[in-house]
Amino acid sequence: MVIVYESKTGFTKRYAEMLAAKTGLKVFRVKEISKISPDEEIIFLGWMKVGKIQDLDKLRKFNVKAVCGSGTGRTAEPDTETVIARNKIEGMPFFYLRGGCLPLKEIKGMDRIMLSLFVKMLKSRKDKDERTEEAIAIIENGFDGVKEENLADVLEWINAKRAEGCV
Ligand SMILES: Cc1cc2nc3c(=O)[nH]c(=O)nc-3n(C[C@H](O)[C@H](O)[C@H](O)COP(=O)(O)O)c2cc1C
Structure with a gap:
């Protein structure tokens, strides 16, 4: 089994490298996919944009066994079931990893x-709950939620597969 990841601002990359260090599995970026045999089992990590796990579609013909999505919410947004359906990964282990984001002024382009439109929409809400206020602050000021402990479920899944002799 190998780790493949896609990361725009580096948070998912940190998780991929942490996972590689903890498991000894090799780690590749999506652009290096040609180095991987189509039979090789893959655990994929990708950052999420409006609930879509980026670049997962580039691995459809590969042997992906589990998927991790990294986002800024406390939990997968809008919710785990929607993320699974939107990314067509029904029946596959899915792990949400809280990543992070750069301050809005450091993000470029589209x-x-x-994100500016999203913050505007959140700010225009009349009754802002704690999670809405948190989301606004995270986007405007940046946030780093990467923690080794967030990989616990992924490591458990890898270890269980190893115990079965599959990895
Ligand atoms: C345009 C845009 C849309 C995003 N949409 C979501 C989202 O739907 N859900 C979420 O949790 N995070 C969302 N994020 C936040 C990123 O997924 C999060 O910051 C991620 O950890 C970044 O990973 P990276 O540093 O590896 O690129 C969005 C970020 C951007 C820039």
């Missing part, structure tokens, strides 16, 4: 425009 991503910045999308």
Whole structure:
């Protein structure tokens, strides 16, 4: 088994490298996919944009066994079931990893425009709950939620597969 990841601002990359260090599995970026045999089992990590796990579609013909999505919410947004359906990964282990984001002013291009509109929409809400206030602060000021302990479920899954002699 190998680790493949896609990361735009580096948070998912940190998780991929942490996972590689803890398991000894090799780690590749999606652009290096040609180095991997189509039979090789893959655990994929990708950052999420509007609930879509980026670049997962580039691995459809590969042997992906589990998927991790990294986002800024406390839990997968809008919710785990929607993320699974939107990414067509029904029946596959899915792990949500809380990543992080750069302050809005450091984000460029279309991503910045999308996030600016999103913050505007959140700010316009009349009754802002704690999670809405948190989301606004995270996008405007940046946030780093990468923690080794967030990989616990993924490591458990890898170890269980190893115990079965599959990895
Ligand atoms: C345009 C845009 C849309 C995003 N949409 C979501 C989302 O739907 N859900 C979420 O949890 N995070 C969302 N995020 C946040 C990123 O997924 C999160 O910051 C991720 O950890 C970044 O990973 P990276 O540093 O590896 O690129 C979005 C970020 C951007 C720029």
